[in-house]
Amino acid sequence: MGDLNKLIAMIKEIGFKPNIDRFQDRLVIQKLVYLLKLSGIDLGYSFSLYARGPYSPDLTRDLYEHEDLLLNLRTNCRLQKKEVEKLDAIFNLSSKLDTSMLEIMSTYLYFAKECNLNEKEALTNLKKIKPFYSDVKIVIGVSRAKQLFLSLTEKDISEIKKELNEWEEIAVEDQKGN
Amino acid sequence: MPKSIIEIVNEAKLLNAAVVSLPRILILVTLKDLGKDGATFRELKAALDINDGTLFANLKGLVKMGYIKMSMVKLENKKMQSFSITPEGKAMLDAACSWFCSLKE
Numbered sequence: 378m379g380d381l382n383k384l385i386a387m388i389k390e391i392g393f394k395p396n397i398d399r400f401q402d403r404l405v406i407q408k409l410v411y412l413l414k415l416s417g418i419d420l421g422y423s424f425s426l427y428a429r430g431p432y433s434p435d436l437t438r439d440l441y442e443h444e445d446l447l448l449n450l451r452t453n454c455r456l457q458k459k460e461v462e463k464l465d466a467i468f469n470l471s472s473k474l475d476t477s478m479l480e481i482m483s484t485y486l487y488f489a490k491e492c493n494l495n496e497k498e499a500l501t502n503l504k505k506i507k508p509f510y511s512d513v514k515i516v517i518g519v520s521r522a523k524q525l526f527l528s529l530t531e532k533d534i535s536e537i538k539k540e541l542n543e544w545e546e547i548a549v550e551d552q553k554g555n
Numbered sequence: 556m557p558k559s560i561i562e563i564v565n566e567a568k569l570l571n572a573a574v575v576s577l578p579r580i581l582i583l584v585t586l587k588d589l590g591k592d593g594a595t596f597r598e599l600k601a602a603l604d605i606n607d608g609t610l611f612a613n614l615k616g617l618v619k620m621g622y623i624k625m626s627m628v629k630l631e632n633k634k635m636q637s638f639s640i641t642p643e644g645k646a647m648l649d650a651a652c653s654w655f656c657s658l659k660e
Contacts, residue, residue: 400628400637403592428585428594428602437590476631509597 378439379421384410385452387418390461391468397444401476406440407432408479409467415486415526416463430484430506470521477510481518486526513548520544566654573620574647578605578613583648586623586640593639595628614638622647 387409388395395402411424411431422433440447456464471478484507488499500519510518574580581603586593594602600610617623622644628637640648 400592401630404630425588427589428598429589429592432589432592434588434590437592441591506601508601 379410379436380454381420381439381443381446382452382454383418383456384420385446385450386454386456387413387460387464388447389450389452390456390464391474393474394450395447397440397447403437403440404429404476405474405479407436408471408476408483409474410436411483412467412471412479412486412525413463415483415490416467418460418463424487426484426487426506428506430480431487466525470525477514478518478521480507481510481515482522482525485519485522489522490526513544516544517548563658566657570651570654571620571647573616574622575651576613578603578609579617580648580651581605582610582613582617582638583622583640583644586638587645587648589639591639593623593626593637595630595635595637597635599638617644 384406388406393405395406397403407429408431410420410422410433413420414422414424422436422439424431424433426432446452468474471482481503485499485503488494488502489496492499492502494502500515503519504515507515574583582599585599585602596610596614599614600607603610614623614625618625618638620643621641623638623640626637626639627634629635
């Protein structure tokens, strides 16, 4: 079993109230735990690439076995300041745990960090396994993933933010059109 | 001593011939470790790189045989079909894997 105690503290910290019977909530937890792991907060679950992107069967098993703990958000774990900061960064960059953002960010980072692929190869693989996301969403998700984990200079961040704002404006226009 | 063709054929008879097709084996392998979560149609289509018609027909066949089950899930306010492997599906996949491995002996 992984560190479910800490996971519950994390979930509690961001005000997420998961219902383990809900597909979307389990997906959010999977991607959140994976992104936390990449950012140095290892809750003891190993991830591999499946049809669903990075995924841990052991985590799903724990979620079902300890559903009551998650439902009541019972934990005695106190998070460190550094952990809260990393959690907040993931929470904010994923648009408050938006599932498509979490999926894109985690899958891109799996290819970039775990498979050591360059940016172009990681993007190609991401599009292959998640072809159902629009290019706009992919660009935003990848930019946010880079912002979160890859070593960037202030200039890089400012350029990404500028690009991101432009794409987000397009996305808003796109949604209005639909 | 290698297995005789009679043994190989007899052992193959224990398998469900309708499962031993590449798309069906791939679907079962893909779903094997995903437990109750399973995978949505669009995820399977992307991962397996097979067309809608072939995927749909094979999923339907596996559901009918009881090796996978279909449920509706909600994701970002959209309802989607999700497929997960059943214990019978796992058992048939294990049997198929064992049979293939036995060919090497």
